[in-house]
Structures are given as structure tokens and as C-alpha cells.
Amino acid sequence: MGKLRWLFVVVVGVIVFALLVPMRQPITPEDAVRKVYETIENLPEGSGIMLAMDFDPQAKAELEPISLALLRHSLGRGHKVIGMTFWYTGNAFANDLFRKVGAEFPEKQWGRDYVYLGYQPGGMAQVITGLGENIPATFPQDYRNVSTAAMPIFQEVRSLKDVDYLIDLAAGQTPGGWILYAGDKYDVTMAVGCTAVSGPDMYVRLDAEQINGLVAGLRGAADYEALMQRPAMGTSGMFAQSLIHAMIILFVIVGNAFYFLSKWRKHQKR
């Protein structure tokens, strides 16, 4: 632990330095991120977009910038945005994000242009099937405890069949459920926003065209911000991420150098 303590101090030092002295780096957006951006960009104004906010504050660093970018883009393009979550612990956090972005668009109204429905227990299969039949019946009240039945947004987007684009912002395994019960069953075009760790799992879905785009990790957020030409949290974290990745690679090289050196010494002794 003694030597590791210094290692951790170096990690903290590098991160603090990179965040305090940011350096602009070129960002070339990935195709998978571009697909999400283009889908939202090319949908006719007033299309229904559902954001499943399936994460909690643990994944804040990665999924908050992705959520903010997607919300800003969708509302900016004049789409109807509906949010919900399967993660109870992220419920209040997701509502804060909707409220924060909603405040940036004073002309948009809660219940008419966007709404955050909150959490619903009962399991993914049952809740998504309910959404596929009738969204207000599945969520009789929104997060603010207001009846959804009379909300103008649900006159246009009544069920999943009326949703033009569904994006699952996930810190866990929820994309599988959404793809199975919403994407495949109701033929909703889907995309996934996830943590960098979950990213590799999603390439299978991308390849099978079960999702048309993927925004993974802080890099995904930075790519999306680059496409929107609106640098924010994702872009500002890229320098820190670059330095940390480089540092870990250096650690691996140094660790292996010592490993081979000790092996060589043992060999010499024999």
C-alpha cells in the first residue's frame, strides 16, 4: 500500500492539473455518435423522442454530459421529449437534468413539449409492454404528481408506437430489455448512451442494427458536443482522460519492464 499511495497521488495530480489547465484537442466524432446526431437532426419537428434515464449518480460523470447534450439537441430541434427511468436511485437526478435543460428553453412547456415521468416498478417487460399500449395509463402521474391523461404531449405521443426515436441512457443492462420489448416488438428506432465500460457490449447491437447509434462514455459526449458545436462537460474532460489513459499505459509498460527485469535476474542467478 505504501508505494501505491504515491501512485494514487500521481493520478490525482494529473487529473487536477488537466482539469485546471485544459488543453483543446482535436475531436473527430465516431460514426456511431454521428448516427444519433443525424437521426435527431433529420426527424421532422415535433417528433416524439423517449429518453430512458436508466442510471444513477454513480454514472454521473459520463451520463450527465450525454443526457444534457441529447436533451438540448432534441428540445432545440423542436421535438417532444418524454423521460422515464427504471433506476429508482437516479429518479430525482434525472428530473433535475430535465428541469435544468427545460429552463434553458423558456418557450418550452412541461407537459406540452417535454415531460419527465419518473420511476415505475413492475419489471421492464411489464412496464415497456404497458408503454407500448398506452403511456398515460402506465404512468397516470408524472414525476411532479400531475395527471398525464390531459397533457398535450400525450395527445400526440400516446404509446411507444408514436415514439420516433428511443434512446436508453444506461449504466447497466437495461438496453437489452428496451431492445427486446420496445425496439424489436414495436419497431421503434433505438440508440444507446452508456458508460465507457458498457460500450463494448453495445457493438453487437449496433452490428445487428438493433440500435442505429451509440454514444459511449465521456468520449461519446465530447463527440456529440463537437457535432452540436457546443463544447460542454464532455469536451472539457477529454484532456484529463487523454492524460490518464497515457499514464496508465506508461504504468503498464513500467510494470512489465520490472517484471521482465526480475525474471531475467532470477534466470541469471540460476
Added chain:
Amino acid sequence: MRTIRLTIPLLLAFVFGVFGIAIQYTAHPGASDAKELISQWSIIIGGMAWVLGAYSLIGLHLGKMKKKEEGWGYSIFFFAGFGVVVLASFYNGGRWFWNAQVAEGSLYQWLYNALFVPAGATMFSLLGFFIASAAVRTFRARSFEATLLLVAAMIVMLGRVPLGEMISGYFPRVSDWLMKVPNTAARRGILMGVSIGVIAMSLRIIFGVERTYLGGGD
């Protein structure tokens, strides 16, 4: 007793299992109504699970404290945290718990924003330190396979950040290929295996072959 504990649950699993599959393949409007009704029932039953979960958790910690099992002191923290959060959410800043929306400026909102959010983010950020420690101590090129994995990991790590792109345009391209080809191939195999397993397990439950979900006893 056997009828209540075994026969009826097995019968319910069979009826709802077969009915659940059948309505997915029926275009009749009655099937759509049935789906909506069943999904609403499930949501109500799911809500009951919270009560059961809390009961079970309290029972577990009480048992630990009574028997003075190793680490029983942590149970005190559980009850303190659980009690404060439950009371704060029930009171909900004077608006009480029947108003589902969290009241602005309430103690519950403060606990969530000032404790839960930063504590959660901190827990996840510790991952960076684990990786740094693992990089020095365990990522060793001990065999051909381990070397291959190590090199692939380094390429992906560089390819995923702008720095890699600044060093060479090949890093993002090779990283992309690694993710799209070898990674996808391996994941697809795992996913298909798991999916077949899920189908088999579902059929075993529907036809009463798999009974472990009924709990202990006969």
C-alpha cells in the same frame, strides 16, 4: 398446504406463461387489452416487492445485531441511515409522502443532492485508482494470449482519446476495428448462448420443471 405452496403457484406460472406467449402472437384487440391489464397488475405487484424488500433487509440486520455476528456494528449505521432517509421522505418538507414529488428544499432533497449524489459519483470514480493500481501490479505479459490482450487494450485506450489521434491516425482506426470485429464476434457468441439459456429456463419454469423460484421446502 401442498396445494397452496406448490400446485397453485405452478398452475399460475403455467397459465400466465402460456397466455403471456400467446397474446404476443395475437392481433385481436382483446389481446392488447389483456396485455395492458396484466402489465398494470405486474406494476402493482412490483410495488409490493419494495415492502417485502424493506422487511427482509430489516430482519437481516436485526438478526445480525441480536446474534452479535461479525461486523454487526455496521447494522447500526444501516438503521441510522435507513431511519433518517425514510422519515425525511415520509415528511417530505411538510408535504408528506402522499405527494410523490420531492418537495423543494426538503431534508430528503438535501440528503439526496448533498450525500447520495457525491457519494455515488465518488464510488464510481474510485475505479480510476483501481485501474491505475492494476496497471502497475497485474497487467503482465506472462503468455502470448496475455500479451495480445495487453497490446489490444493499449491500442483501444489510445484510440478512444484525442491524444491517440494526435499521435497517429491509425490508433482510432485500429481501435475501431478491434471493437467492431473481434469484440463483437466474442460478445455475439456469449449473447446467443445466454439468450438460448433464458428461453430454456423460461420453458422449464412454465412447464414446472424448474421450481427453485418457489423457495425452500417441497
